[in-house]
Amino acid sequence: MECDSGKQQQKDTFGCFKLVALIALCFVLISPAESFDALDPTGNVTIRWDIMSWTSDGYLATVTLFNFQLYRNIMNPGWTLGWTWAKKEIIWAVMGAQATEQGDCAKFKLKIPHSCKRNPQVVDLLPGAPFNMQFTNCCRGGVLTSWGQNPSGAVSSFQIGVGLSGTSNKTVKLPKNFKLLGPGPGYSCGPAKVVPSTAILTDDRRRKMQALMSWNVTCTYSQFLASKNPSCCVSLSSFYSDKITGCPPCACGCQNNDTCVTRDSKILKENVTSPHRKSDITPKPLLQCTHHLCHVRVHWHLKDNYQDYWRVKIAIINFNYRLNFTDWSLVVQHPNLNNVTQVYSFEYMPLLPYESINDTGMFYGLKYYNDLLMEAGPKGNVQSEVLMKKDKNTFTLKQGWAFPRRVYFNGDECMLPPPDSYPMLPNSAQKPPTTITLMAAYVVFTLFCHLVVTLF
Numbered sequence: 367m368e369c370d371s372g373k374q375q376q377k378d379t380f381g382c383f384k385l386v387a388l389i390a391l392c393f394v395l396i397s398p399a400e401s402f403d404a405l406d407p408t409g410n411v412t413i414r415w416d417i418m419s420w421t422s423d424g425y426l427a428t429v430t431l432f433n434f435q436l437y438r439n440i441m442n443p444g445w446t447l448g449w450t451w452a453k454k455e456i457i458w459a460v461m462g463a464q465a466t467e468q469g470d471c472a473k474f475k476l477k478i479p480h481s482c483k484r485n486p487q488v489v490d491l492l493p494g495a496p497f498n499m500q501f502t503n504c505c506r507g508g509v510l511t512s513w514g515q516n517p518s519g520a521v522s523s524f525q526i527g528v529g530l531s532g533t534s535n536k537t538v539k540l541p542k543n544f545k546l547l548g549p550g551p552g553y554s555c556g557p558a559k560v561v562p563s564t565a566i567l568t569d570d571r572r573r574k575m576q577a578l579m580s581w582n583v584t585c586t587y588s589q590f591l592a593s594k595n596p597s598c599c600v601s602l603s604s605f606y607s608d609k610i611t612g613c614p615p616c617a618c619g620c621q622n623n624d625t626c627v628t629r630d631s632k633i634l635k636e637n638v639t640s641p642h643r644k645s646d647i648t649p650k651p652l653l654q655c656t657h658h659l660c661h662v663r664v665h666w667h668l669k670d671n672y673q674d675y676w677r678v679k680i681a682i683i684n685f686n687y688r689l690n691f692t693d694w695s696l697v698v699q700h701p702n703l704n705n706v707t708q709v710y711s712f713e714y715m716p717l718l719p720y721e722s723i724n725d726t727g728m729f730y731g732l733k734y735y736n737d738l739l740m741e742a743g744p745k746g747n748v749q750s751e752v753l754m755k756k757d758k759n760t761f762t763l764k765q766g767w768a769f770p771r772r773v774y775f776n777g778d779e780c781m782l783p784p785p786d787s788y789p790m791l792p793n794s795a796q797k798p799p800t801t802i803t804l805m806a807a808y809v810v811f812t813l814f815c816h817l818v819v820t821l822f
Contacts, residue, residue: 403587405697405726405774407719409435409513411546411553411585413447416564416577417538424455424531425538425578428566429463429488430503430523436514436717437695437728438587438777444508445522446547448487452539455531457481462501462524463488479529485543490522501525502569508549511693512777514715515730519693535579546585552592555585589778595619598780599660600773604668606763607789613658617781626655627687652687654742661686662739662775664696668768668789669751675707676761676768677753680729682775684739684746691739694748696729697774702754702761703727711736711750725771763791 403409412432417425431447433440446466456479457465469483490508491499503523511519532538544555563577589596599613653659663683670677682696697717704724706714717726729750731737736748761767766788773780 405699405717405719405772406436406438409438409587411435411440411548411587413544413546413555413583413585414564415541415558415581415583416566417579418566418575418577420533420578421527421529422533424458424527424529424533426525426527428523428525428577430521431510432513433510433520434513435587435777436719437512437697437774439512439515439520439693439695440508440510440548441692441776442507442509443549444490444506445510445549446487446489446508448485448545448547449541450485450543451541453531454484455541456529457486458527458529460488460524460526461499462504463490463526480527487545488524488526490524509692510548512695514717514728515693515695515713538579540581544583544585548587550592552587552589553585554588554591555583558583587777592778595621596781597660597778598662598664598773598775599658600770600780600782601663601665602667602769602783602788603665604763604768604789605670606668606791609789611783611787611789613656613660613663614781614783615657617658618660620659626653626659628655651689654685654687656685660781661689662691662780664773664775664780666770666773668763671763675753675755676702677751678768679749679751680712681747681749682739685742687742690741691776693737694731694739694776695774697726697772697777698729698770699726699772700770701725702757705755705757706752707755708753709750710752711748714752 412434414430414432415427416430417427419426429447431445456471458477459480465481465483466487466489467483468479468481469486471479471482474482491505492507493505495505501524503521506519506522508522509519510522513520540558540560542557544558546553546555558581560579560581562580564580565574565576567574595618597618599617601613602611603609651661653661656663661684663685665679665681665683667679667681668676669679680696680698682694684691696712703716703726706716706727709729711732712729713732715728715730716724717728718724719726731739731748739748740746766785769788770782773782
């Protein structure tokens with residue numbers, strides 16, 4: 367009996383352990399506080415808040431957004447930054463940005479604040495804003511390039527005057543519940559943390575100004591939070607096969623099946639003759655009807671196989687009639703990207719998240735040439751070719767080795783076809799003829815010709 371009770375106790379303990387482990391796993395999977403990208407493990411958007419001077423009822427601060435993501439940009443209509451005040455703070459004025467709502471400022475009689483919202487949201491100013499409203503690194507409509515493409519374009523900042531707050535390091539309360547839209551959902555932000563005061567260079571870069579108080583907020587991106595379905599897919603083809611492996615059916619979900627349009631639809635003509643107004647900042651997507659229903663398709667074509675090199679053609683096709691992609695980026699993971707000889711028509715930068723592994727690279731457009739992927743239609747595509755040197759110890763055309771392992775467009779992972787559908791080598795190509803076989807065939811052919819000449 368004692369043995370049975372001991373076994374029962376061990377069983378109950380093991381069951382409790384499994385339950386606790388399952389609950390912990392669920393919290394890890396569901397919690398949006400941290401997101402991990404294997405190809406950019408340290409990528410994030412850091413928001414730095416520097417108090418530069420105290421005022422009679424608050425402070426004047428510089429807020430800077432750094433997009434430290436190697437290949438994920440924030441495209442039009444740009445970022446939106448929101449938070450919740452810890453007390454009853456207000457925004458007296460903003461330079462280089464603006465709050466989207468003023469809120470209820472009825473209790474102020476003489477000077478009206480810029481925003482009295484308890485949870486304000488701030489957006490960047492558009493290009494061409496009045497000079498007296500501009501600030502350093504502002505006025506790009508909230509567009510931020512990735513850090514890998516253009517570090518100078520990956521920074522945005524504005525100046526904010528805060529009132530009804532503390533007037534010293536001890537009385538100021540840090541804002542909370544930071545939210546970042548870039549431009550849609552997907553980012554989750556941690557709490558504000560006080561950091562050593564920042565030293566900021568003046569405009570002439572000859573003097574350093576020390577912030578009176580600084581804090582940082584770190585926001586990370588998760589594709590699962592951004593959308594339930596991918597936004598792009600990959601198709602494959604090769605010179606040795608007539609088969610084209612298309613994107614999987616409904617690769618990006620079939621929920622848009624009722625709203626897509628065909629190429630000859632009247633809606634497209636109306637869309638061209640009466641384009642969206644500037645007030646329509648985020649028009650609803652208008653997708654071309656395809657079996658995959660993705661916004662973007664990336665095509666990888668194995669074009670040539672030379673003695674020491676091999677060539678790939680890459681094409682990116684846009685299927686959205688209402689969206690251009692500015693400063694687009696394409697990330698590909700393939701073992702032979704450690705030996706890229708030449709890239710035509712695209713810029714290329716190796717990505718080395720782990721120094722010992724060099725199998726990932728980022729492609730992006732040439733400035734003023736093809737850095738803009740136009741909306742769906744005859745001009746809605748960009749393409750390039752990549753020449754790579756073979757490593758004779760690893761290179762093979764068998765078992766889909768020549769096709770990419772992962773593909774990301776604008777920071778979102780694209781759906782690849784299942785491996786069993788990849789273009790396969792023909793049976794005759796599995797074992798190329800040896801020199802002896804060729805010589806034997808030549809001898810037989812010569813004897814046959816000699817016999818024909820003798821008889822006739």
